Amino acid sequence: MRGLALVLRELGHRPVNAGLSVLGLGAGVALMVVVHLLATAAERETRRVVRDMGFNLRIIPRDTDIGRFHELGHSEGTLAEDAATRLAAGAGTFVSFNHLTPTLERWTNVLGRDALVTGLGAAITGPGERKAPMGFTVGAGRACLGAAVARRLGLKPGGSLEVAGRTLQVEKVLAEAGNVDDVRVYTSLADAQAILGLPGRISEIRAIDCLCLTSDRDPLGQLREALGRILPEAQVLQLRAIADARARQRQSAEGFAALATPLTLVVAGAWTGVLAFLNVRERRAEIGLWRALGSGSGRVLLLFLGRAVVIGLAGAALGGAAGTWAGLHFGPTLYPVTSAALAPDWAWLARLGWMTPAFAALACLVPAAMAVAQDPSETLRAD
Amino acid sequence: MITCNSLAKVYRTPDGREAGIRDVSLGADAGEMVVVRGPSGCGKSTLLLALGGMLRPDSGRVMLGGVDVYAASAGERGRLRATTVGFVFQMFHLVPYLPVRGNVLAGLPRVTREGEARADALLEELGLAGRRDAMPATLSAGERQRTALARALAKAPRLLLADEPTGNLDPANARIVFERMDRFRREGGAVLVVTHGADATPFATRTWEATGTGAPCGFRRAGVAGEGDDGATRGMFS
Incomplete structure (x- = not known):
């Protein structure tokens, strides 16, 4: 059976772990999309408001x-x-x-x-x-x-x-x-x-x-x-008062994004990594079996990293859609002056589309390495 | 087909006891079913895993099909297991998210048309044709072990290593399993079974027994009535 089919079947077999992993990554992606959309909107709003304030x-x-x-x-x-x-x-x-x-x-x-x-x-x-x-x-x-x-x-x-x-x-x-x-x-x-x-x-x-x-x-x-x-x-x-007002508003938006992004990465990464670790523990006998069937470290590693990539893709799709919806839904209330300019950022979404699976694979690297390093004889011996 | 010389592997159990094997030399040739018998905890599984290239011994040598197993690279050992050795475990170890047929195909190093045909024939032969799409969780213990046996045989291995293959089975299913392994032997394969019970003995061409009372264990050749007989003593399952 091909690797992708195995990964998909395993995800379907353990829907709670898979679902929580996708939800965790999806929430992280959604937060990043919302922060990005709203930070862009805040920037645009600031520019417009300051432009209306005049030259500084x-x-x-x-x-x-x-x-x-x-x-x-x-x-x-x-x-x-x-x-x-x-x-x-x-x-x-x-x-x-x-x-x-x-x-x-x-x-x-x-x-x-x-x-x-x-x-x-x-x-x-x-x-x-x-x-x-x-x-x-x-x-x-x-x-x-x-x-x-x-x-x-x-x-x-x-x-x-x-x-x-x-x-x-x-x-x-x-x-x-x-x-x-x-x-x-x-x-x-x-x-x-x-x-x-x-x-x-x-x-x-x-x-x-x-x-x-x-x-x-x-x-x-x-x-x-x-x-x-x-x-x-x-x-x-x-005209310092105008310049300072503009700078403060922009720095505030940038500061929020600067705080939210690493925090999101840490929380989503830890969440994904812990769930991957639980998945590896639950599959110890299976890992031993694949070894007995002749699978090498690379194949075992791919089984777990492939799983992470699929979860990352699903999380990116879910989070991208949810974050874009939330940004477009709440943005106009927060930034009414430039609300018409609010639109999905397809380039940003595309970037998240490949970055999220890569991030998920990175977060699962340690559990996957543990799976590779596991001694199959410990799970296969009957005596 | 497979031999080991002066094989030793000692480890400590979680409760601090020493376990494993010491100074084991035995083998199984094509057309043989060698049964290694001993009580629980005497190192039978350790021996089997070491023979299968899954557990590096502390000392001694394993030769499998002319290859020094532990002198070979990990990749070569993997290829050897994928192509030459079929494992059957007491706990079946089926992949829980694959149906019966998927589990059997998982035993193939590469899924080919011939491999699929062989897998389907084995499912038919072992009475699993009607259960080919069933998931492991819905199978009886006998069905699970027959699936595991089909998986081990699907690749047409030269050696079958079985660890308490009937430990969780009723006599009827145990007989099916041993009869199929016996057929594999008669077709030229080598079988090495480790077990604590006597149910494999009637099928054995050679038998080894654990020596001593403490672990780590050694094994000595046992004299068994009917040894070498191609089926005359299978009446115990009747």
Whole structure:
């Protein structure tokens, strides 16, 4: 009889041991799938929430007077417009920075009152990434108005306004934010450069940091070091509260996965190993018989490791299905903002499909070795 | 077919007693049924397992079909058992999750059409054809031992080693088992039976008995009426 048929028959003959083994591995796999699905969802949710919170890095000219910067809300100096593309081209930039958005802003008179004209260039993301833009983009000849500006000027979407001789069509009126955004007039970078008479210049590059390190690990030092190598004429400021919130949320998700994964491996491995040990004990006479029939160590080893592999495959299938179901069922409640993006991770499941049998075989290696080392004469002798 | 010279194997039982065999020299040729008789605990199973290449002796030599069993590698010993030796145990040792036919086929080194035909013929001959799909747990003791005997014979071995083969059987089943082993002998096979009872004696061509009262035991040749007779003394099962 072929090895696989023997293994399947033996599993059917001892359904309790086999069932408990499959359940144990299945529970471990399910937990890992759920943790993976939810950690991915948490990451996605964090990205979305933080993206909605806005940029947390401002890269401004090195010689900017920080007092004036905070007083005005923007740098008085400027950088060349290609600073963003040069930064993007630098080695390792996207390890530290992302969503590089060249920006030009200045207070200027808009129909008799001061408003903060903010021109936004196209965001540059890491190679191969297709990230949604942070906030919004503004097309040429269009404007998005802060709530206070729109109210003051009596403007609504579809209306138009003239700034420094340039007519802009109102595309959107932003919800009241309760901060300086309420007095902004967002335009495209080119329009802002024309309005402010600063062609080819930007006042800063807005960005988001990718390090996700809390302040105790000095992320700013690392960001400055990275920036100094590529763009020495600039300095970087970090909006620490936003950056720390993002980092903490991501680290919390990663920390949970980092704890759950080894714990799951240890518990599932011990469970599988103990059940395999009981199986070997129960089959001592059978092992002796196979030896008497001429089976070598390799065949006995394969009998037990093959059993472990079959159990691992069943556990992977059961756990993969259960974990995916649980993740998809409970995920939307935990992460409502990005719930639509929750989906089975087929690549992860495929990986578990071969890793679980290998893990089961590893967990059963000691009991299988005990089976091989067993002296058949002890179980076969009648006197 | 098989001989052993000055074979010794001593071990301690869980209760601290010495057990095993000492200085045993005997053998079985093709066409012989050698019966080794002795009380429980005298080392008969130890002797049988050592002869079958399953238990390395402390000293002495076992020659099986011209091969020095314990000078051979473990793999060679395994191949020797798979092709040349059939074991029959008192406790049957059937694989509990295989049906009767599966157990018989498990005795084949490779499942071939000829092997399957031989297995089916043995099942028929031993009255198990109707039970070929039955699981061991549903079999009577006699059926289990007949299945074990069919398994031992399915590979067409040259030597049959039987350890108390009828120890758990009623006389009718014991007779079936010994008659089949006797037929195997008459067809040119060698049989070596270890037993504490006398039920194998009528079939024996040679008999050995345990010597002394304490363990480890030795064995000496016994003179038995009817020894060498091809069946004249089988009346004890009638």
